[in-house]
Amino acid sequence: MEQSKNTAVVSVLGKDRVGIIAGIANLLAEYGININDISQTILDDIFTMVMIVDLQNVVIEESDISDKLKQLGDSLGVQITIQHTGLFNAMHRI
Amino acid sequence: MINELEILETMKMFSEQHLDIRTITMGISLFDCCASTPEEACDKIYTKICRCAGRLVEVGDQISRKYNVPIIHKRISVTPISIVAAASGAKDYTMFAKTLDRAARDCGVNFVGGFSALVQKGYTKSDEILIHSIPEALATTDYVCSSINLASTRTGINMDAVRDMGEIIKQTAEATRDRDAIGCAKLVVFANAPEDNPFMAGAFLGPGEPECVINVGISGPGVVKHALESVKGEDLGIVAETIKKAAFKITRVGELVAREASERLGVPFGIIDLSLAPTPAVGDSVARLLEEFGLETCGTWGTTAALAMLNDAVKKGGTMASSFVGGLSGAFIPVSEDEGMIAAAQSGSLLLEKLEAMTCVCSVGLDMIAIPGDTPASTISGIIADEMALGTFNNKTTAVRLIPVPGKGVGDSVEFGGLLGMAPIMPVNTKSCADFINRGGRIPAPIHSMRN
DSSP states (O other): OOOSSSEEEEEEEEOOOTTHHHHHHHHHHHTTOEEEEEEEEEETTEEEEEEEEEOTTOOGGGSSHHHHHHHHHHHHTEEEEEEETHHHHHHHOO | OOOHHHHHHHHHHHHTSOOOEEEEEEEEOOGGGOOSSHHHHHHHHHHHHHHHHTTHHHHHHHHHHHHTOOEEEEEEEESOHHHHTGGGOOSOOHHHHHHHHHHHHHHTOSEEEEEEEEOSSOOOHHHHHHHHHHHHHHHSOSSEEEEEEEEETTTEEEHHHHHHHHHHHHHHHHHTGGGTTGGGGGEEEEESOOTTOOSSSSOOOOTTSOSEEEEEEEOOHHHHHHHHHTTTTOOHHHHHHHHHHHHHHHHHHHHHHHHHHHHHHTOOEEEEEEEEOOOSSTTOOHHHHHHHTTOSSTTSTTHHHHHHHHHHHHHHHHHHHOSOBOSSOEEOOOSTTOHHHHHHHHTTOOOHHHHHHHTTSSSSOEEEEEEETTOOHHHHHHHHHHHHHHHHHTTSOEEEEEEEETTOOBTBEEEEEGGGEEEEOOOOOOSOOHHHHHHOSEEOOOGGGOOO
């Protein structure tokens, strides 16, 4: 994962179905957010997808991207969140 | 590279294990608000609080959004009002409490702490006025919290104040009788009170603190419990190691939020208060965490040992994660605010005497405990005296927040709602200690206070 400042983690938890990645990728493209990396796996019976995205000029707290992702998640029956990468670096790196 | 396991672990901490930033508390010095009339002092206090904390809630919400981390409370702590109001000539400080209340409401915070006095060695005139204003101040305000420091390791215990606070707690209960004595939930007495504590009801900004400062209190008993579930049956060395790692991660979230809040508000970062603060929500309980050690019910034999280890391991993990750990830092054991404690108290497994023993090895003290409304003031003072002795003679912070609920007795319970939770009325030893309490005076500082 890039250590550069303005990246975020988009994570999806829930039941796998058609159209999750497409939906998210379309939405992110509308905001000009670039996807750097995607990985998906099944952990504890939960479908998990993690995207590392480059936010470019988007500021999460000033944009409605979190709300839009949440709405998309509701319509797909999964939980989608976007969190600035700083959180993960703080928690998991000394 | 952060891997997806770490990302998933983090997600679960927030979504399933109730990890949250419990509070961002802005400490605001009110030394420059002293004035020769109470009206002028109150004007200055209101203006200064609103100027410093006007953006606190907004900034807290922004950070919460950026990291998708819940930040439950935004709060304010101020210089003890007994110091600020001393020059004003007021004979009652209720209007100062009302000013704090108005400022808190207008800033959008949910508590303001600092209707306080530090009387560990004796009263100033102002301290006495403040203490006698407490019942009305807490009955006529919604957001104000009051704390009194009655003892310290360096000074010993002010037993006159211990006696008086028994009466004040009873009066506060009576003044808020119509609301199950909720006033007492906003009133705490301390030994060795920390001056940078962000948690209520005991938050105030000590005289040695800067002009304005950001202190952050974190929580996460659920995260630690979850970590322990993965080492079922392992020996205690492994348990300690597991707790340390969980505490490290929790603290780093606090540190991140604190630094970001400090930068955005242009206010220095003070400390992280690394506390396991429970809520009444299932899965966010310190009692259940202790039971995960292998105890049938919290309060049984072994509880104190488990708590001691938990508290110590949390601190060890936390101090590695942040250089500025302060405040209360440790496990909280409030009864009404902890689903497992409530259940243990209701089952009769957890008694006041055991809670007292537990306070020897964790932060805070006898916290949010409802007792019969007919408990005499001198008995409340006796409970306070014992707890002050534990703090003073063991060189640690202890506190008492008791709620003598008028008209209720053992078998009843009170419902405060929200994070204050519900409390079964717990039995109190009914033998009198009145003659001891009425002696008054001071208990001298312990020999080990002489460290110079």
